Amino acid sequence: MRKFLRIASVSLVSFTPAALAQSTPSEFAELSFQALLDIDINESDSEQSSPNKWSFAVQLKAAEFDGYKVNDSDVSLDDVLFSFGQEARTSSNFPVVPTVIKQHAKIVQLGYQVNERLKLGIQAPFIHQQTDHISVVPGYEHFVISSSGLGDIALSASYALEDNSEFSWWVTAGLSLPTGSIDEQGDTPRDAGDQQLPYTMQLGSGTYDFPIEVSYQNKGEHAFTVTLSAMLRTGTNDRNYRLGNNYKLSGKYNFPLSQSTALFTGAAFGYSESIHGQDDEITIGGNYSYPASITNPNLYGGKRVNIIGGISFIPIHWLKVVADISKPVYQNLNGPQPQELWRAGLQFSMLY
Template sequence: MRTFLGIASFGLVSFTSAALAQSTPSEFAELSFQALLDVDINEKDTEQSSPNRWSFAVQLKAAEFDGYKIDDSDVSLDDVLFSLGEEPRTSSNFPVVPTIIDQYAKIVQLGYQVNERLKLGIQVPFIHQETDHISVVPGYDHFVISSSGLGDIALSASYALEDNSEFSWWVTAGLSLPTGSIDEQGDTPRDAGDQQLPYTMQLGSGTYDIPVEVSYQNKGEHTFTVTLSAMLRTGTNDRHYRLGNNYKLSGKYSFPLSQSTALFTGATLGYSESIHGQDDEITIGGNFPYPASITNPDLYGGEKVSVFGGVSFVPIDWLKVVADISKPVYQNLNGPQPQELWRAGLQFSVLY
């Protein structure tokens, strides 16, 4: 398993370590789109076996958000939480404040190698998110909300523009289907009983979206890969909003420790737009319609730079394991907005 592993594993890493601003569960899960390329099929002996190959992968992902930023400056929870009777209400303080956001995803991926240049794939994500909150609303001084379920299913096609002994160019395009729920509900201080949850708790985008990526990799014992990618939204969902487009530039350097093990490191630069439109069901009346920052569509998006590192291991010829972790080193967010602390991924890929 050899030539294709470099560019393929970078597809996994660049999306797992994507440098986005505050991500909804939908965005968090869809970032593994390129992990479908994480199985080498190009250097098998095609004289002895068919070039048409199926591949299967399971990826586990986790991320945590804690603390707030306005632009690139840290702000405290006391600054974001509105204190009744002690300060005036403004557009930058709120009666409800999420404190810690934990996101988890399990993504099942199936790929089919049509020929040496073309691979098709499908990705099915399962998502879970938990968010801790503090509040000045009586009875809700501290509470936790969670959501779980199927995310947006993505279809993909990856094509090798050039793949020779010195370098490779790959382009990938796909279609993300609105299969994830955007009607998740929970018990919030907004009213008695269950109500519509904010954008950060919804499992899908609610729109048909188009992921695209172009990757270049030099070849040799030590490889370097550059990837430019985007997630482009289309239309408006039935709750009258659409998530912002995401754009990312990544670079990765990989070096082998042995025939079966390699280390990698790199960095990603990402930009994401704010949410367009608004879900009016998560707002309240009065001069300040947003009970929490995560209910304001303008307080999403921004810029982020992350560094990452990890290891890939091929214990047996038909199995590859990739583990990685990333950490933001710069975040400039439309805030006050929760900032990312870290994210990590673990993937098992099988060829048969």
């Protein structure tokens, strides 16, 4: 049993560079790798993991955003929506306002354990996002935009600095490839026909990025995991911007119910930067060039604290199922910015 848990849960060790604050689909897929760090540390360490083993995992993730915040204060849709003829246009109100944002991702992951200390992985996300809008533009009082496709593929290498019967230290470094589209188009009030969509609808970052992570797992009677991670962006994409760096500190505590079932709970603190640069194609002319908050690169990023809960279950020796849900308890956002309501995930890990 331990052999399976070691390989299937760690060989694709998760990146946790949180999709913090208002998240693009690319950032949402990055956060979804966290569950792969889960290790059952209550079993005996006497059985050694066999090298040269393949593992396969599929994760299904969902998140929803609704409502707005400026810093840590709630603001209403009426505050964010510009009312023509009733108020002055400012940098904090907009003729177009996203209302409900829904994100879904399926992440397929393949891992290979080179030896007891080194594990390699590759993960490919398939993303779908749908955003409802309201606006003051005639004919677009209510409209929906969606985008779907392959996100940024990531390669990873995980190395155990120490791994014994009491605790382990793992370091992971990776490379995220710009395989996700940043040229998604749709019908918006900005002009007739399809136009370039804002950052929240693009499937990739458009840059080569570097996820890194350090994690500690205690294997004693009180099993817990602490993880420090980051996603570091490089360069500028061909639309003259790059997403902000993300940083996260998270912890998780396990409550074993039996040899095959465990509950877990935890918390995470994350910080993300705003977007650097700007895609000029999603702006308009005039004194106020941003038709919606999601077109302003400065209205991304912020701080968030989430609480996490879930269950892991091993129905058969070669399959592990993990379900989790996360909800913010504190958000301080560069706003006005859509706030996150919840995230949920379901993961299936298999050993070959």
